[in-house]
Amino acid sequence: MEGDVKKFMYLNRKAPYGTVYALESLEVVLIGAAFDQDVSLAFVDDGVYQLANNQTTTPNDGIGMKNFSPTYKALGDYDVTKLYVDQESLEARGLSVDDLMPLTYEDEDDDWAEKPSIRVVSREELTNIMDEQDVVLSF
Amino acid sequence: MSTIEVGGKSVELDEEGYLTNLADWSEEVAGILADQDKADNPDFELTDNHWEVINFLREYYDEYQIAPAVRVLTKAIGKKLGKDKGNSKYLYELFPYGPAKQACRYAGLPKPTGCI
Numbered sequence: 283m284e285g286d287v288k289k290f291m292y293l294n295r296k297a298p299y300g301t302v303y304a305l306e307s308l309e310v311v312l313i314g315a316a317f318d319q320d321v322s323l324a325f326v327d328d329g330v331y332q333l334a335n336n337q338t339t340t341p342n343d344g345i346g347m348k349n350f351s352p353t354y355k356a357l358g359d360y361d362v363t364k365l366y367v368d369q370e371s372l373e374a375r376g377l378s379v380d381d382l383m384p385l386t387y388e389d390e391d392d393d394w395a396e397k398p399s400i401r402v403v404s405r406e407e408l409t410n411i412m413d414e415q416d417v418v419l420s421f
Numbered sequence: 422m423s424t425i426e427v428g429g430k431s432v433e434l435d436e437e438g439y440l441t442n443l444a445d446w447s448e449e450v451a452g453i454l455a456d457q458d459k460a461d462n463p464d465f466e467l468t469d470n471h472w473e474v475i476n477f478l479r480e481y482y483d484e485y486q487i488a489p490a491v492r493v494l495t496k497a498i499g500k501k502l503g504k505d506k507g508n509s510k511y512l513y514e515l516f517p518y519g520p521a522k523q524a525c526r527y528a529g530l531p532k533p534t535g536c537i
Contacts, residue, residue, distance in 0.1 A: 355484070
């Protein structure tokens with residue numbers, strides 16, 4: 283890393299639908315990815331639902347938003363490869379990593395090997411990771 | 422907001438000339454949108470090389486629900502169609518107004534996220 287690379291974390295705490303926070307956060311991440319910063323995402327509380335597998339929305343179900351979850355699969359292409367998921371939040375909702383989308387990225391430094399982007403971490407680990415950030419943006 | 426006539430049907434465009442409704446897209450629509458850019462460049466014609474990129478973008482959108490940024494497009498094209506096509510020189514020659522911006526317009530997609 284050279285130049286003025288800062289560590290940016292986008293902290294996601296809200297369910298994917300019902301409010302526009304999750305979608306807005308994702309769009310900011312994709313836009314910000316063009317600036318070559320060190321970007322990570324964290325999913326806490328209902329934010330863990332943003333990564334849930336098999337999301338569906340239909341025009342008639344009253345949600346009024348398109349299912350944007352496939353876009354998380356593009357994050358690897360944008361070199362966003364660190365998605366921290368709070369284990370306590372998962373457990374509190376009866377979820378495990380198997381209920382989340384199998385998101386991956388290709389590691390340029392390891393012959394483009396496909397690696398998982400989602401890292402389930404404890405509250406304590408997440409606290410430490412947040413401490414290391416220059417900027418934390420909460421959605 | 423403006424409209425174009427396609428086979429007797431009017432199709433809505435937003436203020437920047439992108440389709441308002443993705444479902445309105447057809448190859449004919451792409452051709453008409455490309456013709457609009459002839460004002461500045463009379464020789465401009467869609468070739469198989471253009472279609473390759475347009476079809477790639479439509480597939481990308483179908484899978485990820487976004488129009489990729491130009492950096493991501495370049496990398497992905499290189500992976501799919503080979504290094505000689507996955508570079509900015511080749512893509513800017515095909516789409517002089519910017520590969521992501523111009524090709525997305527012809528492909529009926531929204532302007533790429535993060536495109537300014």
